[in-house]
Amino acid sequence: MQRAAARALRGARVPSARPRSAPARGAPRGLVYGQHGEPPAVLRLKDLELAKLGDSDVHVKMLAAPINPADINMIQGTYALLSPLPAVGGNEGVGEVLEVGRHVKALEPGDWVIPASTSLGTWRTQGVFPEEALLKVPRDIPVLCAATLSVNPCTAYRMLADFETLAPGDSVIQNAANSGVGQAVIQIAKASGIKTINVVRDRPDLPKLVERLMALGADHVITEEMLRKPEMKDIFKNIPKPRLALNCVGGKSATEMLRHLQPKGTMVTYGGMAKQPVMVPVSAFIFRDVQLRGFWMTQWRKEHAQDPQVLASMMDALFQLIRRGQLSAPACTQVPLQDYRAALEAAMKPFTSSKQILLF
């Protein structure tokens, strides 16, 4: 049990003897939860003890780490993948290598790194991680891009690449278009000449949101209500019906998107914000031959762990897009670590349009 917990903290332990009120200056600190619950209630900013640097380990100073919905759900205990407790929160972020073990080949001090898989525990100032838990990223991309790269843009990239063969001029429809994944989908699709139809929930500041998504490269931004209206056919005067639908919502939103999908098209579900099942008329399967699939970046990474070429090819493509200004970080609010409680509360608000990024 203690071993499991120690593994969970990936080389960092919560020292019980050290007084919380007087941390050593510059000592490693992190947001730790010892039980599942609402993040602002169960997370504590604690001093962490660094594990001894093993031969294959890397000592990393974290620079920035976002608060993602999956991070929240993991702490609440409702996610499909939970870390042994106590655990450091956070699954994404960017850090700088301070020191490497003598068998580490691919990294050196000064390199930037992001997590290679889920559950790293990124909400901490420093950590000692095994080399294989880290991916090198170039230092010439913005720190906020690097900090938000390993989950959302990768998810968007894979969903656009792995389910339908899309050519320039083809179209994609997605709901939750304002999410981190949604914004990445808009930008990656735009860079490939693929048209996007973007569904968002109606809200008071809708025109501002529409403007923002159009500026990112969206071709059409519509509300869920509009999805049900006959005016939808006007959209399809200019662009073909989508071959691919990306569903992060479920419930009616998914059913309505499906109605606009081309025969033999695919809907990929990667989230369920409405907390309702995906409902599909039987006729869509039989007479329109649509396919329904799912995607989870965590699972993809597991299945492709032995295939570094596929991963490298995706990362290189994303770095190129970032360098060309075709893929930017989502709208962000940068928050110093000690203000984590306010950041968590902001991240958990509905209709939040700005990603909270912890700075270390």
Place this chain on the structure above:
Amino acid sequence: MQRAAARALRGARVPSARPRSAPARGAPRGLVYGQHGEPPAVLRLKDLELAKLGDSDVHVKMLAAPINPADINMIQGTYALLSPLPAVGGNEGVGEVLEVGRHVKALEPGDWVIPASTSLGTWRTQGVFPEEALLKVPRDIPVLCAATLSVNPCTAYRMLADFETLAPGDSVIQNAANSGVGQAVIQIAKASGIKTINVVRDRPDLPKLVERLMALGADHVITEEMLRKPEMKDIFKNIPKPRLALNCVGGKSATEMLRHLQPKGTMVTYGGMAKQPVMVPVSAFIFRDVQLRGFWMTQWRKEHAQDPQVLASMMDALFQLIRRGQLSAPACTQVPLQDYRAALEAAMKPFTSSKQILLF
């Protein structure tokens, strides 16, 4: 419009002059509907005039034709594919070739034939059809097998072959296991060493039905209620969880089947008897990576019309199974054509366990 209707009757026209009460002895007759509605109300047994035998045509004397659910729905006007009116009912059956046009190569008088595609209008005593609308079947298989071969066993064969690679010992789960497709699935799977878990609706004569399906080769027969119970795990002590689920019902039945599917398994929907959508928890897509697909034999035939090898290979496999006694016709009630009204009413009753077959 008249041309379309004539095409719909595939070479037969409804003669308005001939008195219905005194048909010529041996004259072609058929069950014709001039409008959509409940089949017993809109179908009429009428004399038909045979089209002149063209060079590529085949004159066929029908032997037997079943009443399938899709036939009913076509007449009701609720099916995805409707024939131009007036039309002769029926999409499946077996006939004997009486005469062939001079360019017909693959058929000769005495051959047995079944429809190569949907909408042939098989509920008639005779017809003249283009050669490409017919498939030859061997005469050494039982007439009831031949009459019920082109829809249900083909559907079962394709669904078992085209979605998951199943090896002996693997398992398949299906609902509506008592349907024509369901019974064919049980038998074809059994012949391949694939285990079947068969879901049926609870009914007064359940033990008899269970016995009948077990005799066909079913490994497990359970009710929809049992599908939700923890005792299901006992089944999976002896056989692996299914890689493939075949759904002809929709609604809760589909959702519950899905819960037992292996991760990365596929559910294929080919019917919607419950008249309810398929409902899938978002987590099944994301964390268990299940796939949902659809199947429609009519569409498959269209898409493989240029690939006679694939079709021949399937038909040969089915003929072999029939000859070896591994694939039998479904439980049938044979009805002379003039009693068609009673046959239609019996076919439309819920919990019907016997397929109505019209004899000519």
